[in-house]
Amino acid sequence: MTTSTQDTGVSAQWTFPVEALQHMPSVETSNYTIGKELYDRARGVEFLFRLGSSLGLPSSAMFTAATWFHRFFMRFSMEDYHRQDIAAACIFLATKTEECGRKLRDVARVFQSKITGVDVAHIPNESLEVENQQTAILLAEEILLEALCFDFVTISPHFILVELFDAGQTNTKVQDYAWSIAHDSYRTPLCILFGPRIIAAACIILAQRAADGLHSPSLDARISLSPPSASLPTPPSHKPASPDVSRFAVEYFGFDETDLRHVTDALTILLDFYAAQDFHSNPYISLLASIQPPTHGRQLKLYEPFAQLLPPVPPVTNDGQTPESSQYASSAPLTPSHSSSTTKPAPESPGSHPRIPSRRGLS
Template sequence: MNPQWQFPLEALRQTPSTVSIQDEMSRRQRGIDWLMRMGATLNMGLGPCLTGATYFHRFYMRRMLEDYNELEIAATCLFLASKTEENGKRLEDVVTVMLAKVHGIPPAEVAGAYENEAKSLEHLVLTYEEVLLEVLCFDFDVRYPHTYLADIIATYDATSPDPILHSLIDCAWSVAHDSYRTPLCILLPPQIIAAASFLFAQCLAEGPNSPSLTERLEVANSTDTRWRQVLGISENDVQQVAGK
């Protein structure tokens, strides 16, 4: 991943937006929720949605929320991601789904009731796409923590009837997915997010008697090194997991 897209934590307090950091995080979350819901309705699959979410967080490191509405940028990021991930969706379909959600009606009813609004929004998305391409510097490379999680999970027996194991796998996947509601994907490498998701899921899956995160890191740093070996991460990387 291009290092220009990994930011220090303090950069979140220095974004172009002038709203409070609490408001910015809330609006980022709102935009991502919107993007994911649209992607699900369009049957786009996980990859394009995660790519669109990454574009979204990158965009607002260089542009102001006050100038670009998060819901409109979410739709634009999803539309671009559908192309870069070779899951192309027609602009008309993306806009139809967006307006259906805005007005709380079935997508089939949008064309007749909101034709003019749809045309206006299509033009806006195309305009914003040009801005998005400029902000991204035409760099479309995105990597997901889910890829690294799959590598960890592959070292376990997926056919095992152990309910804790299956709960662990489901939980780790959900944690990694939900991390996109925050800007974590532009703060840490995907393998670090995968490690954090896996360790956090272990704590949740094993219940109140589960070892603490600190204890788990100490063990993982000495005897149980399976997940570290799979991810190829160092002791410094482990400290990042503990810190985030």
């Protein structure tokens, strides 16, 4: 096995057991539920991706920033630090460490554009709002650095997927599915629960299952220690599915029983994330949400339906205009990464949090 496939270089302090999600700071110190926390994390990463895309950052920088975002909120509560401030700080820091520098003022202008819904071209360079956003980003970055202990190392599952694509015989459809699922994995806490090999394997196994169709071997068959029996009848489909191909990642990495339990948990969390969304309006989500999770592992149920967690829509006044605060109306339920670029995102609600993060808990 080559060095690149090893989950090396990432400190063990940033890999948490799944049970740690029950003790996230927001859950422990406030009335946040696990489902609410994970929903707001997904919204924060969605905002982070939109911010990075508007700044023209490479995907690698956004994946690094998203990983830091999840790490930060394993140490601090969302009640104390708003997700958008931390997302912006993660993006700004990533522009330095990933050598794709952007000026602080440019980050602040795009940030202001996203939270107000005003085109960035109409955000003046010299304005009180932009100055305030710059201050907020710098303060959030200072807290972020302390939370990260100046440990910036991350490894993306996309890096491992490229290796799998080169080594295997996966077709373009499977690769496209796996790549999009890996994007979506950052909207979940997988990057702080498992190493990149486990996540990459889960992405390609789920992608292969989706591409093979509903009558192909189950996820349980694909992640078992031994391949399914060759005596099993060929499933009725337009072409026979190959258990050997579907198990390529498992065999390529030589996963043991513990690794396969982790892959099982990763698959379960991904499918739970998809099932929580309004997938009827998006065929991509509908296809994945229809896949039966593995039955041999833990039956994890972490997410609540996103539709139940959406903030209420502001009332309309007599003149047909919504109140001033409605300029920060919440975004629609999250959709997978490849579909988010086709629609204009609505700005997220900053809520009641101050734009400048507090320093509580750092003494």
